[in-house]
Amino acid sequence: MKDATIALHHGFKSDPTTKAVAVPIYQNVAFEFDNAQHGADLFNLDVPGNIYTRIMNPTNDVLEQRMAALEGGIAGLAVAAGSAAIHYAIQTLTQAGDNIVSTPQLYGGTYTLFAHLLPSFGVEVRFARDDSPEAIAELIDDKTKLVYCESIGNPAGNIVDIEGLAQAAHARNVPLMVDNTVATPILCKPIQFGADIVVHSVTKYVGGHGNSLGGVIVDSGNFPWAEHPQKFASLNTPEPAYHGVVYTEKFGPAAFIARARTVPLRNTGAALAPMNAFLLLQGLETLALRMERHTDNAIRVAQFLKDHPLVAWVSYAGLADHPHHELAHKYMQGKPSAILSFGLKGGYAAGVRFYDALQIFKRLVNIGDAKSLACHPASTTHRQMNEQEQAKAGVKPEMIRLSVGIEAIEDLLEDLDQALKQA
Structure with missing residues (x-):
């Protein structure tokens, strides 16, 4: 099946009891065992099934299957938020004394996790000088457990060379983990280019309506964990937290x-x-259709801003003069989602006046809604960084980030024009 069909049908046919075609909401905590042996078999992971919604749930299972199918992975895991997906994916492979290597262009919440929380658990995060494979490769050592990047940096808008990063990581027997939130699997499938683990904040484009938090981890099934038993001991030795199971076996x-x-x-x-x-499944059903409108509107907005006399600069890889335009064609069919940033000639003060004058664009810190959204990263999502850290992440003081929605393009351009005039 193609993506638009997978998003509607994969992992569920109809409810066997009621014949309902919408995925049921299994709003319960625990699931009954047939008998004592069935319970033991479930806990031993000898048979598939449901035990407790903290670990698995039939509604969540459909979301996991659909996201894994869209990304081309072997299996998925749905969790409460994108931040939890990132944390759990890293925690699965690391322990105190290990390190991970990351590109510097990151969502602000991810940067905080990497710069402050993970080190408190004894996991070092090494930020590369830039997002090139060469910069990543020079930081990998015997204690490195994974390389991390965002397929499209938020809010920097950079496009990473996924294939190059995968080659650099695999040369040192390390997996590549890609946050594909901004691109979505409709525009980019990192596993096709060598990524081993993909994470999503499905709160964003997948949900698409700003009503539900969620995160998903997708495992490609391609990394040879068993070939590196000492490096990835957590997967190759008995797990004390789960009945001594050896996961690779x-x-x-x-x-x-x-x-x-x-x-x-x-x-x-x-x-x-x-x-x-x-709710996230409802959003996923229309993801392919919405991404068409998102990207069509985004290039129109980028071109409008680029030609506006009050705008100093525009960063959107869909524009031909963007340094990552060719990468956008290689990895995203030339449609690098609908997040773009720009700065006004009047600097920070003009940016504030513009921001306050918006009428259709909503002033908030989410992205990926059907509605158009605007954010000032330096004072919100990246506020915890100093100026040097912001600059390395691609955040300028005057930067306005737009998440372009699916409204009529004429209305969006009119709103931007009136706000620019007031700036």
């Missing part, structure tokens, strides 16, 4: 996602609510 190619479910999720509990999974 029990689950083969799906070892990583199985441990993510049964160790980080099971023991710390950032479970996705079934109602949120249902």
Whole structure:
């Protein structure tokens, strides 16, 4: 099936009891065992099934299957938020004394996790000088457990060379983990270019309506964990937190996602609510259609701003003069989602006046809604960084980030024009 069909049908046919075609909301905590042996088999991971919604739930399972199918992975895991997905994916592979290597252009919440929280657990995060494969490769050592990047940097808008980063990581026997939130699997499939793990904040474009938090981890099933038993001991030795299971022996190619479910999720509990999974599935059904409108509107907005006499600069890889325009064609069909940034000639003060004058664009810190959204990253999402850290992440003091929605383009351009005049 093609993406638009997968998003509507994969992982669910109809409810066997009621024949309902909408995915049911299984809003319950625990699931009954047939008998004592059935319960034991479930806990031993010998048979598939449901135990407790903190670990698995039938509504969540459909979301996991559809996201894995869209990304081309072997399996998925749905959790309560995108930040939990990132944390759990890293926690599955690391322990105190390990390190990960990351590109510097990151969403502000991810930067905070990497710069402050992970080091408090003894996991070092090494930020590369830029997003090039060469900059990443020079920081990898024997204690590196993964390389991390965003397919489209938020809010920098940079497009990473996924294939190059994968080659640099694999040369040192390290997996590549890609946050594909901004691009979505409709525009970019990192696994096709060598990524091993993909994470999403499905709060954003997948949900698409700003009503539900959620995160998803997708395992490609391609990384050879069993070939590196010492480096990835957590997957190759008995797991004390789960009955001594050896994940590579029990689950083969799906070892990583199985441990993510049964160790980080099971023991710390950032479970996705079934109602949120249902709402996210509703958004997923129209994702392919919405991304067409998002990207069509985004290039029109970028061109309008680029030609406006009050605008100093525009950063959108869909524009021919953007340094990552060719990468956008290689990885995203020339449609690098609908997040763009720009600065006014009047600097920070003019940017504030513009921001306050917006009428259709909503002033908030989310992205990916059907509605158009605007944000001033330096004072909100990246406020915890100093000026040098902001600059490295691609954030300028005057930067306005737009998440271009699916409204009529004429109305969006009129709103931007009137706000620019007031600036």
